[in-house]
Structure formats: C-alpha cells, structure tokens
Amino acid sequence: MKVLVIEDSPADVAIIRSLLLSSKDPPMELVSFPRLATGLEFLSSTPVDLILLDLSLPDSHGLESVQRTLAAAIANPVIVLTGQDDDELAAEALREGVQDYLIKSNLNQEALLRSIRYSVERKRSALALRESEKRYRLLEEASDTGVWDWDLITNKVYFSPTWKRQLGHGDSEVPNLFEEWERRLHPDDRPRTLEAVERFLTGQSGLFHQEFRLLHKDGSYRWILSRGGTLRDADDKPYRFLGTHVDITESKKVEEDLRRLGAAINQSAEIVLITDLSGSIEYANPAFEHITGYTFSEIKGRKVNVLKSGQHSRRFYQEFWKTILGGQVWRGRFINRKKDGTLYTQDATVSPIVGAGNRAAHFVLVGRDITHEIELESQVRQMQKMEAIGHLAGGIAHDFNNSLQVILAYTQFALRMFPPSSAGHEDLSRVVKAATRAADLTRQLLAFGRKSDLNIAPFDIEPVIKELIKFLEHTIPASIAVSSEIERDLPEVVADATQVHQVLMNLCLNARDAMPHGGRLLLKAAGLKVEAAPRVEGTEIADGDYVEIEVRDTGVGIPPEIQPRIFEPFFTTKEQGKGTGLGLASTYGIVRQHGGMIRCQSQLGEGTSFKVYLPAKPSRPQPAESTQSLEELPRGSGLLLVAEDQEPILQLTARCLEELGYTVLRASNGEEALNMFSSRADEIRLVLLDMQMPVMDGERCFKRIQAISPRARVVVASGFVDSDIRQHLNEIGVREIVQKPYRIPELARIIRRVLDSEA
Known part of the structure; x- marks a missing residue:
C-alpha cells in the first residue's frame, strides 16, 4: 500500500514512517512532502492508496487543506493528522468527507493501522455506493x-x-x-x-x-x-x-379507448366478425349471435362457410377472396344461412387487418342485416304496383261506367215496352240486374288502393254467400269441399255489400291456402243479439243485433305465437311473392269501419275459424227499384241544363228528364255549359254537371256558375266518389252528388229533392 504523507515536521514524518514500515499486513510504502502544493502535484501524476494530511502546513491550514486535498483526491481515503484536540474541527473535517481524524499525541501503531484499514474500506464502500447510485439513477431515468x-x-x-x-x-x-x-x-x-x-x-x-x-x-x-x-x-x-x-x-x-371500442362492438346492432387468412372465425360479437343463432363458442375456429347459403355462385366467392387476399376492401351483399336454416341478407364490408411487414394478418367483417329492409322495399314496390294497377283500373272503370250508364238507361226504356209479367220484361230485368252488378264491380276497381266511401245500406247476406260459394266452386281445387249453413229468416246486414263481399272473399282465399292437400270450407251465418259484447284485443262492439258470419276451414292452423299478429299490416307467413300481408289487415279495417268485430280461433293441425260480427236490421229487403217505371217516378217541369262530354249519356239523360216533364239544355263540355248558364241563368232551375269534361272540367265550371248565381242549384255526377272527393266537393259548395252509372229513378228523386229544397 502506497501512502502519501503531507507533513512539514520531519520528526512527525519519522514517527509515522517507523509505525508503518514495520507493518507486514499490509506492507507499506511512504512518500512525504512538507507542503500541500508539492504533495498534491505528486498526487496528480502518481497514484496512491491513502493520504495522511497535517492541518498545519506552511502553505495551507485547517479546513482549507481538507477541501483542497479532497478536491484533488476524489478516489483516495484521507486521514487528518493534527496536534490539536479540537472536536468541532474534527466534526467539520468529517462532514467535508475525510475518513478519520487522528491526534498526533495519541498516535500509536495499532490505532494508525486500524484507522488506515477502516478508512480504505469505508472509501471503497462509498465509491461502490456512489457508482451503484449512479447506475440506479441512470436506470431510473432511462425507465x-x-x-x-x-x-x-x-x-x-x-x-x-x-x-x-x-x-x-x-x-x-x-x-x-x-x-x-x-x-x-x-x-x-x-x-x-x-x-x-x-x-x-x-x-x-x-x-x-x-x-x-x-x-x-x-x-x-x-x-x-x-x-x-x-x-x-x-x-x-x-x-x-x-x-x-x-x-x-x-x-x-389506451385501455379506456379499447374498452369503449369493445363496448361499441359488443353493443353494436351490426355484425362484427374477425377471421384469420383462411377464414377461420376468431371473434364474433353478440349481434352475430343474435342474428345467426350461433353462439361464439359454437363457431369459434370454424370456417365462415358454415353460413354459406347456396345462393351465390362459385364465381362470386372467387371474386370475394381474390379481393380481400389482394389487400383490398370488399363491399357487397351476402345471403347467408342462420343456424335454424332460414336465410338472411346482409350488407357487408370486409377489410384486411394489416400486421407485421405491412401484410394482412386477419380479416374483419362488418355487416348489417337488411332482410327486413328488403322485405319492406318489396312491399313498397308491391304497393306501388298496386297503385299503378289501381290508376289503370280506374281509367278503365271510368269508361266502363259510361257504357253501363247507357246500358242501364236504355234497358229501363225498353222495360216500358213489356208488361211486368212478360218474358221480355223478365229478361230485361235480368239485364238491369247484371249491369247493376257490373257497376258494383267497377266501383271496386275505382276503390282499388284508395279510401272507400262506404255505401252502407241494409241487404240480405244469403245471396252474397251463395254467389261467393258458386265462385269458389269454380276457382278453388276440387279437393276442398265448400258448404254453407245459413239460418232461416236471417236479419239484414247493415253494411256496404261490396266491402262485405271483399271481406268474405279474403277469408275464403286464406282458408284455401291453409288447405294445400284438401279439406272442408264452411260458411255459416246466424243472427246474434249482443248484450255483453265479447272483447278481442282490447276492442268491443256495442250491444245490439248482429249477424255472425263464420268462415271455418280444416287446414294446418295458425301457430299460437303468431296469432296476435295476424291482423298487422304486411305481416304474412306466406312465401315471398305469394302474399302482401294486407288481406287480413284490410279485412280487419273494413269490419271495424262498419262498427263490427272479427275473431279468430285456431288449433295447429285442426283448422281455423274466423267469425265476423256485423250490425243487423231485422227486416227483409225491399223490392228492387230498378224495374220502377218512369210513370211512377217523381216528375217536374222547368228548364234543366245537363253537361256531359259522352254523347250517348248526354242524349240518354236528356231524354229521360224530358219524359219526366223537364225541358233540357245539352252541353258537351264545361265551357259550353257555362256560356248557356250565363245567357239563361234566370230560367235554368237546375244544372246536372259531370266532373270530368274537356275544355273546362266540372269543378271549374261549378265555381264559375256559383260566381254568377250563388243560389244556383247544381247536382254533380262522377264515376267515383270516395270520402276525400266527397269532402272536397262539400267544401266548395256542392250539396248533391250522384255516382255514375246512375239509374233513372235515383236521378229523378235527387233532382226532385233539390228542386223542392230552398236554395
């Protein structure tokens, strides 16, 4: 061990040398300098293991010597030697960083060697600790x-x-x-x-x-x-x-973002599916489970072709895989198969999930179930088609009405030529009856797809049922036996006969569809007095007299779980294209519009019964007025103006009115009628005005007539009058409306009633 002694007293140096050189453990080598400057100069060029420092030197003294030495000997232990027994100075020196403090007068070999050993060890430990702290601090900062x-x-x-x-x-x-x-x-x-x-x-x-x-x-x-x-x-x-x-x-x-993303995926109504590059399913969200019926545990690891429906061609799938394996996003529509075998349609986007090396590692599919939307679109298209057909049918029916008007009127003229009991009179009466039925059919065409204006009147339901059965016997399969049970002396039904016919037709056709392999179809009708009205789905009918009409089949029956929905619009269990879901909904609406009620009872495998309750009137039908002769009709006198663009109807109506005692002016369009009325307004007692005419239509002509003479009596004739049209005509001042094709007795009574009323 090399020891540097900085001591100006040769005697003290000699003592220190004698104490240290005799030590064999460890062996000592001493170098001494009398001044601090020369000692530190030596230290700068020569390494030593220990420094013994005197605090009273010629060129330095006290703590100054300690501070200068410690600054130069960073790695060396320093022991202070002093002749003063100064505790305060010793404490200051130790705080500065010296390892020990020895008083020369108490110095001996054992104390000196012990101090050297302890000082060297403490310095080594301090240096190690300092290095450890340095490494720790670097590690702390780096991490x-x-x-x-x-x-x-x-x-x-x-x-x-x-x-x-x-x-x-x-x-x-x-x-x-x-x-x-x-x-x-x-x-x-x-x-x-x-x-x-x-x-x-x-x-x-x-x-x-x-x-x-x-x-x-x-x-x-x-x-x-x-x-x-x-x-x-x-x-x-x-x-x-x-x-x-x-x-x-x-x-x-990041964790919160992932949590929100996970929650969004889990709560999304859209399917989220993740697969590997081969199409093996790695993740499916709850929407997938809800839509397909497969739980994630069931399909995890399985190929996506578990959903394959067979509705797409091989080329479709080839193009799909070619797109996504090429790193591109695929957008399109899948028709897939659920776990229960039913099909569903989804709009889907399939994207690659890019991993290491900028290569696709997975695929993610986001899909939206659009099955219901497609059904709605189909229903809307069907409704649009029905509306278009309705417009077409309306145009045809309007022209047909004009022809029926001529047939009915001239047939009634011809009836006058035969006695009531003759064969000719009977034949012509049948023509009137057939033309009247044809007029009812045209009203159905005109009402197709539009709000109907109910023509409620008492009528006998038995002929309607029998006529319907004859129709069904020629249109439904022979494997279905059709029969009826009609109570004797059945009261009249107070309803729109055409609408009731439509209700029964809807129910019978549904019954036919429920018996694909044949069966029995029964139509029953009986009177019923309601005192405690039965309730169905929260609805009720008032107490009173009703006719109960039952349509019963022996078909497959209606499952209990869907029975509450059968009257919902667009709800159908039929295959796509075989039903609109409007039949029972419109049936329900018609019955309720009449103040009636409809009930359904059904058992799977046994059949279904629909019971319709309609208000009744306990009286028999009155004789048909179609055969009433002109001589028996209300007559009158005075000048009437008839405006009609169809020449046969114009001449026919004018002839009938003239035979009833009136004088008639004829006009073939609205403008001509307006000119005639302007020139003879004081003479004309009543105007019969068709609504659809060229040059000037009936509505414009009516308003101009009202402007000339607000007290003018006007009867409007139209081929179709629904609730909206009737309301509009009433709002502009029309008080009487006759629907074409009108019969002469009906027209005669309306004209007489208007003329007899005060303007």
Whole structure:
C-alpha cells in the first residue's frame, strides 16, 4: 500500500514512517512532502492508496487543506493528522468527507493501522455506493420509473427526482413527507389506496400493487402504478416501506379507448366478425349471435362457410377472396344461412387487418342485416304496383261506367215496352240486374288502393254467400269441399255489400291456402243479439243485433305465437311473392269501419275459424227499384241544363228528364255549359254537371256558375266518389252528388229533392 504523507515536521514524518514500515499486513510504502502544493502535484501524476494530511502546513491550514486535498483526491481515503484536540474541527473535517481524524499525541501503531484499514474500506464502500447510485439513477431515468422510500419511524419519505418530475415538479418543490403523497391522492381513490397501504403494512396482504391517481402540478390527475415492499426488524415489524412509481396515464387512456371500442362492438346492432387468412372465425360479437343463432363458442375456429347459403355462385366467392387476399376492401351483399336454416341478407364490408411487414394478418367483417329492409322495399314496390294497377283500373272503370250508364238507361226504356209479367220484361230485368252488378264491380276497381266511401245500406247476406260459394266452386281445387249453413229468416246486414263481399272473399282465399292437400270450407251465418259484447284485443262492439258470419276451414292452423299478429299490416307467413300481408289487415279495417268485430280461433293441425260480427236490421229487403217505371217516378217541369262530354249519356239523360216533364239544355263540355248558364241563368232551375269534361272540367265550371248565381242549384255526377272527393266537393259548395252509372229513378228523386229544397 502506497501512502502519501503531507507533513512539514520531519520528526512527525519519522514517527509515522517507523509505525508503518514495520507493518507486514499490509506492507507499506511512504512518500512525504512538507507542503500541500508539492504533495498534491505528486498526487496528480502518481497514484496512491491513502493520504495522511497535517492541518498545519506552511502553505495551507485547517479546513482549507481538507477541501483542497479532497478536491484533488476524489478516489483516495484521507486521514487528518493534527496536534490539536479540537472536536468541532474534527466534526467539520468529517462532514467535508475525510475518513478519520487522528491526534498526533495519541498516535500509536495499532490505532494508525486500524484507522488506515477502516478508512480504505469505508472509501471503497462509498465509491461502490456512489457508482451503484449512479447506475440506479441512470436506470431510473432511462425507465422513467420513480422511486419512493418511506421511513416509518420518522414518517419522512424520499421521493426521487423522477417521481417528482412525473408530477410536474422540480426536485426541491415537494416536501419529503407521507402527508404530501396522501394529499395528492384523488378523492375517489384515497379510501381504497390508504386501506391497501394499511393492509400491506399489517401483513394482511403479501404484495403492494396499486393503481391510483395523483395530483399533477398543472391541476390534472395522473394515473400511477405503484409497487412496493417493506424492510422489517427482528420482530418482523416494518420500519421502511419502499417501492416504484410508474406513470400509466397514457396506458389508461389506451385501455379506456379499447374498452369503449369493445363496448361499441359488443353493443353494436351490426355484425362484427374477425377471421384469420383462411377464414377461420376468431371473434364474433353478440349481434352475430343474435342474428345467426350461433353462439361464439359454437363457431369459434370454424370456417365462415358454415353460413354459406347456396345462393351465390362459385364465381362470386372467387371474386370475394381474390379481393380481400389482394389487400383490398370488399363491399357487397351476402345471403347467408342462420343456424335454424332460414336465410338472411346482409350488407357487408370486409377489410384486411394489416400486421407485421405491412401484410394482412386477419380479416374483419362488418355487416348489417337488411332482410327486413328488403322485405319492406318489396312491399313498397308491391304497393306501388298496386297503385299503378289501381290508376289503370280506374281509367278503365271510368269508361266502363259510361257504357253501363247507357246500358242501364236504355234497358229501363225498353222495360216500358213489356208488361211486368212478360218474358221480355223478365229478361230485361235480368239485364238491369247484371249491369247493376257490373257497376258494383267497377266501383271496386275505382276503390282499388284508395279510401272507400262506404255505401252502407241494409241487404240480405244469403245471396252474397251463395254467389261467393258458386265462385269458389269454380276457382278453388276440387279437393276442398265448400258448404254453407245459413239460418232461416236471417236479419239484414247493415253494411256496404261490396266491402262485405271483399271481406268474405279474403277469408275464403286464406282458408284455401291453409288447405294445400284438401279439406272442408264452411260458411255459416246466424243472427246474434249482443248484450255483453265479447272483447278481442282490447276492442268491443256495442250491444245490439248482429249477424255472425263464420268462415271455418280444416287446414294446418295458425301457430299460437303468431296469432296476435295476424291482423298487422304486411305481416304474412306466406312465401315471398305469394302474399302482401294486407288481406287480413284490410279485412280487419273494413269490419271495424262498419262498427263490427272479427275473431279468430285456431288449433295447429285442426283448422281455423274466423267469425265476423256485423250490425243487423231485422227486416227483409225491399223490392228492387230498378224495374220502377218512369210513370211512377217523381216528375217536374222547368228548364234543366245537363253537361256531359259522352254523347250517348248526354242524349240518354236528356231524354229521360224530358219524359219526366223537364225541358233540357245539352252541353258537351264545361265551357259550353257555362256560356248557356250565363245567357239563361234566370230560367235554368237546375244544372246536372259531370266532373270530368274537356275544355273546362266540372269543378271549374261549378265555381264559375256559383260566381254568377250563388243560389244556383247544381247536382254533380262522377264515376267515383270516395270520402276525400266527397269532402272536397262539400267544401266548395256542392250539396248533391250522384255516382255514375246512375239509374233513372235515383236521378229523378235527387233532382226532385233539390228542386223542392230552398236554395
């Protein structure tokens, strides 16, 4: 061991040399200098293991010598030698960093050698500790991990610079107190975190591992992950609690983003499916399970072709795989098969999930079930088609009405030529009856797809049922036997006969469809007095007299779970294209519009019964008025104006009115009628005005006539009058409307009633 002695007293140097050179453990080599400057100069060029420093030198004295030596001998242990027994000076020197302080008068070999050994060892340990701290500090900074060390005895806490920096503070800005850490805890996290500390320190938990929020200098809170352990004494009592401190705020944000994304995917109504590159299913969200019927555990690892429906060609799938394996996004429509075998349609987007090397590692499908939308679109198209057919049928029916008008009127003229009991009269009466039925059919065509204006009147239901049965016998399969049971002296039904015919037709056709392999169809009718009205789905009918009409089949029956929905618009169990879902809905609406009720009872495998309750009138039908002669009709006199663009109808109507005693002016369009009325307004007692005419239509002509003479009597004739049209005509001042094709008795009574009323 080489020892540098800086001592100006040769005698003291000699003593030190004699004490050290006799030591064999370890062997000593001494170099001495009388001045500090020369000693430090030697030190700068020659390494030594230890420095013995006198504090009273010619060129330096006291603490100055200590400070200069320590500055030059950073790695060397320094022992101070002094002739003064000064405790304060010794303490100052030790605080500066010397290893020991020896008084020359007390110096002996044992004390000197012991001091040297201890000084060298302490310096080596201090250097090692300093190096360890340096490495630890570098590691702390590199890992961005803060450190805390809580002395449980003094309650002081060491917070490392990184710990403070993570909260936005400099090294001197945070007091080293436990209360400082506690104060910074987020209020929501404080009870839970302090409880965890208490449990750990009392040995109730084996590991301290907590996440909590601490207050940052900028006022925000940072998420912290803290792990720690304790040092315990011989009694297993903790006296230090230390650990690490990691800012996980960004990780928490990512975690929250992932949680929101996961929640969005799980709660999404759209299918989300993830597969590997071969199409094996790796993930499916709850919407997939809800729509397809497969649970994730059932299809995990299976190929997506488990959903294959057979509705797409091989080329379709080839193009699909070619697109996504090429790294492109595929957008299109799939028809897939559910677990129960039913098909569903989805709009889908399939995208590659890019992984390492910018290559696709997975595929993600996002799909929306559009089966219901397609059904709605189909229904809308069907409704549009029906509306178009309705317009076409309306145009045909309007022209047909004009022809029927001529047939009915001239047939009634011809009836006058035959006695009531003659064969000719009977034949012509049948022509009138057939033409009247044809007029009813045209009204059905005109009402197709539009709100009908109910023509409610008492009528006998028995002929309607019998006529329907004759029709069914020629149109339904022979394997279905049709029969009827009609109560004798059945009261009249107070309803629109055409609408009731439509209701019974709808029910019978449904019954036919329910018996694909044959069966029995029964139509029953009976009178019923309701005193405690039966209730169906919250509806009721008033007490009174009704006719109960039952349509019963022996078909497949209606499943109980769908019976509550059978009257919903667009609900149908028939295959696509074989039903609109409007039949029973319109049937229900017609019956309720009449103040009646419809009930359904059905058993699977046994059949279905629909019972319709319609208001009744206990009287028999009156004789048909179609055969009433002109001589028996109300007659009159005076000048009438008839405006009609169809020449046969114009001449026919004028002839009938003339035979009833009136004088008739004829006009073939609205403008001609207006000119005639303008020139003879004081003479014309009544105007019969067709609504559809060229040049000027009936509505414009009516308004111009009203402008000329507000008291003018006008009867409007139209081929179709629904509730909307009737309301509109009433709003513009029309008081009487006759629907074409009208019969002469009906027209005669209306004209007489208008003429007899006050304007």
